[in-house]
Amino acid sequence: MKIFHNTHHAQHAGRQEMFRGRLVDCHEVPDRLRYVLDELQRRPVGQLLTPDAAADVNAAMARVHAPDYLAFLARAWNDWVALDPTNAERDALPSVWPLASKHAFRTDAPPLNFAARLGQYAFDSGTPLTAGSWAAAREGAACALAAAQAVLAGDRFALALTRPPGHHAGPNYLGGYCFINNAAVAAQALRDGGLQRVAVLDVDYHHGNGTQTIFYERNDVFTASIHGDPRTEYPFFLGHADERGAGAGEGYNLNLPLPRGTGFEVWWAALQNAMQAVSDFAPQALVVPLGLDTFEGDPISGFKLRSADYLKLGQAIAQLGLPTVLTFEGGYAVAEVGVNTVNVLEGLRG
Ligand code: OKS
Numbered sequence: 399m400k401i402f403h404n405t406h407h408a409q410h411a412g413r414q415e416m417f418r419g420r421l422v423d424c425h426e427v428p429d430r431l432r433y434v435l436d437e438l439q440r441r442p443v444g445q446l447l448t449p450d451a452a453a454d455v456n457a458a459m460a461r462v463h464a465p466d467y468l469a470f471l472a473r474a475w476n477d478w479v480a481l482d483p484t485n486a487e488r489d490a491l492p493s494v495w496p497l498a499s500k501h502a503f504r505t506d507a508p509p510l511n512f513a514a515r516l517g518q519y520a521f522d523s524g525t526p527l528t529a530g531s532w533a534a535a536r537e538g539a540a541c542a543l544a545a546a547q548a549v550l551a552g553d554r555f556a557l558a559l560t561r562p563p564g565h566h567a568g569p570n571y572l573g574g575y576c577f578i579n580n581a582a583v584a585a586q587a588l589r590d591g592g593l594q595r596v597a598v599l600d601v602d603y604h605h606g607n608g609t610q611t612i613f614y615e616r617n618d619v620f621t622a623s624i625h626g627d628p629r630t631e632y633p634f635f636l637g638h639a640d641e642r643g644a645g646a647g648e649g650y651n652l653n654l655p656l657p658r659g660t661g662f663e664v665w666w667a668a669l670q671n672a673m674q675a676v677s678d679f680a681p682q683a684l685v686v687p688l689g690l691d692t693f694e695g696d697p698i699s700g701f702k703l704r705s706a707d708y709l710k711l712g713q714a715i716a717q718l719g720l721p722t723v724l725t726f727e728g729g730y731a732v733a734e735v736g737v738n739t740v741n742v743l744e745g746l747r748g
């Protein structure tokens with residue numbers, strides 16, 4: 399299996415995120431990926447590669463994200479520091495938002511102020527934008543594109559081993575530690591490579607609101623997600639069972655929310671349901687946003703999977719019999735993320 403890892407990931411190292419009225423240390427840290435690389439040294443289940451620098455990652459990102467959003471991200475750090483040179487010592491966090499309807503966003507009068515523009519393109523205050531966020535996120539998209547291209551060229555599995563994660567990033571917004579939706583980049587690249595139907599099976603603890611939204615009105619990309627019930631769990635406003643897609647995409651989105659505290663057996667039953675729905679769609683390829691925050695030891699999540707369960711997850715994914723791209727998403731029990739990730743990869747080998 400080819401593993402495209404992001405050599406620029408550590409350039410995105412947020413300092414603090416807003417949590418319950420305080421700034422706390424970021425959970426989404428460079429060590430997460432280092433632990434996976436360390437475990438891959440011990441158990442070399444794949445071939446570590448970096449994406450081809452000649453690939454057109456800008457075009458691939460523009461297939462799933464709005465041009466004004468990408469242009470904002472590309473120069474956001476410069477704009478932030480231009481406000482005040484001492485801003486270079488701090489990450490940018492949004493603090494003001496255009497609320498739907500009551501405080502509507504005026505497309506005919508877009509704000510010029512940087513704080514307003516950051517709020518325009520962000521849905522939470524937990525996703526610091528740092529000096530290297532764009533470089534890291536863009537290289538992550540290159541990893542996702544390379545993984546999709548490997549699968550298009552005939553590989554059975556490929557992994558985009560990257561951070562920051564991606565599945566919360568929508569067409570024109572960041573949030574949930576995500577900037578560029580790597581899973582969506584991969585799914586769209588598979589479509590653009592000639593595959594007619596692509597499925598996304600999101601197994602992160604958190605609902606993949608960005609991926610759902612990007613493909614919500616389409617019937618060529620089926621999206622399924624198993625996650626903590628949004629009535630109590632982040633990202634809260636999306637991920638309910640009755641969200642089934644819209645327009646041509648009606649029936650092509652499946653949400654399987656589960657209560658906080660759910661253990662492996664109930665989670666496994668939901669996985670079987672999601673896999674059946676994926677099979678019924680008869681896709682030609684699969685994308686798995688792989689979050690390891692379903693782990694019992696995760697500090698910010700609420701499911702109870704154990705390390706050995708990730709081997710079974712890998713085996714189950716393999717049993718779908720589909721060419722598969724995996725993207726690395728959440729998982730904050732930092733020391734265990736490596737073992738749990740590589741367990742999935744080992745499981746893929748059957
Ligand atoms: C509140 C907590 C934010 C949780 C973000 C979850 C990110 C994640 N500020 N998504 O899959 O793991």
Ligand code: ZN
Pocket residue numbers: 602603604689691727728729
């Ligand atoms: Zn997550």
